[in-house]
Amino acid sequence: MQVSRPPESNRLNHPDIASHAKMLAAPDPRPVGISHGRARVGGARSALRARRTVRQYYERVIHTPLHQLLGVGPGPLTEQMIDAAIAQGLVESDRLDWKKHLPAERDFKTSGIVKDVAAFANSGGGILIFGVEENQKAASGRVDAGDLNESYERTIQAVSYSAISPPVIGVRSYKIPAAGNDRLAAIIVPASVDGPHLIFDGNKQSFSAPLRVNSDTQWMNERLLEASYRARFEAARRGHEHLEALYIDMTNSFDPHRNAVLVGVARPRLLSPNPKRRKQPEIAALTAKAQDDAWYWLGQGDYQPLTDVTGYGARPGLRGWIVPPTERVSWRRARAAIFDDGAVGLVWEAGGHRYGANGANLPAHHVPADAVEGFVAALLALIKTVSDDAPAGDVELLVGVEWMPSEYTSAGNERLVFEPAYDFVRGGNSTTTLGGNYRPVHRVVDPSQEETVYLQTVVDVAIDCLNQAGIRHLVRLSTDLPARW
Template structure:
């Protein structure tokens, strides 16, 4: 589902791209604007970084996002007719995305590219998301410049404009940090961290998309997809927090859907978990990871400060699966993310791993008097394999803090396969 300047100009609701939209734009003579640009042909694949494509993408990103449509000719800035834009192959599409990353600084991620029509009447739509990383710069000969849209034209920013955009970027980063802080504080509230360690994971879209709130059925669909992804990222050999929340009956909260804990008996409280899908596309998860059972040593539990690495891996897999499924449902892409382990007891945290036979041991554990939260930015709609590696690297960063070198459950295929 898309809602762009063209949808707005035609007065149509969000929806998929179709040829009817382009035909209607031509019939109505829709004018180019800050966030809509008509182009006749796709730029040549050879030397793509030297064409106007990087400049056009950077200008749209610097102007709050927009859409470039190839395959429409214009007259006096108005759509005047359809043309054949050229073939959009898989290799060419990858080249477009690559140039937006390599020829623009900082990179522009999250391009949505659509192909419409058949030979003789082909069109290609490139959606450029709004960005909080401006100004985006490109080379102008021997130096950098920052392009920006000025109504239907692309011009170069003046020094004061560049200065103002840098100031806005730093301010936005401050707001993003505050948003993560608020989410983290919220999800941490009420946990018995003096008895057992808890893993808290939160993620907030860098530029929240304005979309309709998820219905209960929509939230259930997100959770169903989350479960499938989580088991793809990490097997059932560990305890997934998702297994201990009510995913069939998400309950309304303050601008969110909440999956409440189902591990309420005295025997099952060790696996307590909570998660939430927020209406702005944010997600949060809290899972008790300390004090899990010690099956190989007979009845009993680890102490509250002792955490199996498997528990961390499963919690990270579930959080990242929830993030990806929510992003797809809410049309969000880039997220700021933070994972922390909270423990207020007197003993230092110990992250435990397993030997080749499957027995838990502590020989490699490094005592942690404080777990440093792991923060990163992730493109939640990037290709499956790239995202899978983000899941792996995030889990590895978490267990590395406790002296554990490797993850065991999260094993993505090699990138070149």
């Protein structure tokens, strides 16, 4: 089965974003054919040669409590920052804790660090710095923190999930480069909307909720626990309402009465008090990077919506940017949105695609399964790219297919139909959903995961989307991908 595509993909080629275009060499048009859902790519791509530079450019820029207390802008944690804190005698606070040594890796789960992680999560987040002596809570000197290797980092992640209930998502550990023999390390704990976080007290044989109060860790009483649970449930309710409102807005940006539409939205569960205002060139660069990631995840395939938007044509919206379609009239129009608070939206006309060996257009209510996979890959690539640019913790998403024909049209009684990629073994009959309507898939994802782990999440979301349509197997997305160049 062949999937037709526009002759040229959307690239960074606008003079306004020349500085960002240096990172992504403009490649030749991508001649892609899909046979039974697998992409075939011809020729070497200059974009792949530039991928390492792109990943370095988008290396996560952090802004920790230590940065804020020192009056330093976003950037990596450095030895110079630690030395400056010692010179100033920087005092511990409700967001900063000095530690001398990392506990032995095998003892980490039973150490007091677990209580500190839960306490920071219950108190708006914080940072633990290892390798610093303190005197009366003030930083006074350097010591050797110990070795924070990859195995230890995995242990910290695992313990944050298993020893704290509910798990603290997004805990990150860093080895801070140091010139001398005294090593430095840090554990950054994000704020959480899932509080109160409880740890098991072996002495009392009960669960307790620690709380950071100034430079000390205390335990929540009944009233604080009640307030914490109430805040969690209220935040979840408001967040889901905002997510559904964004879903409706993205749906209505096209016309689901005329054509079936793939819709996806996502929003950080915990909003930053300082949302990042971006400029148009940054939006173009983010869009292009997300397009490249989706292309890689799809086995080097361009049949996805980010090839059908023009990043350099982004226009301002309410606290964000709207990325318009490459073509105003097309069988593959798409639109993306990137907001200051980290929310994103994506919409793609899903019906009427040119499909099959003869390139004929499908009916308005027929959606190719290949398109669903491409849409999920593009949406989650956009989520990860925006999150990497401004980390905001775990993200709540909705993805669905909207088809609302008027009963007065010829398509008024037509159910939504999905066209699987034909397979000689499994067959390829058209399918529909139970009841004829598509229920949006809801999920919480962690964009801070390593790409190999995050890719499994992408696959899982795509499987949920297609299983609902009666399609069992993916044909484009896979976790078994070649190494990036």
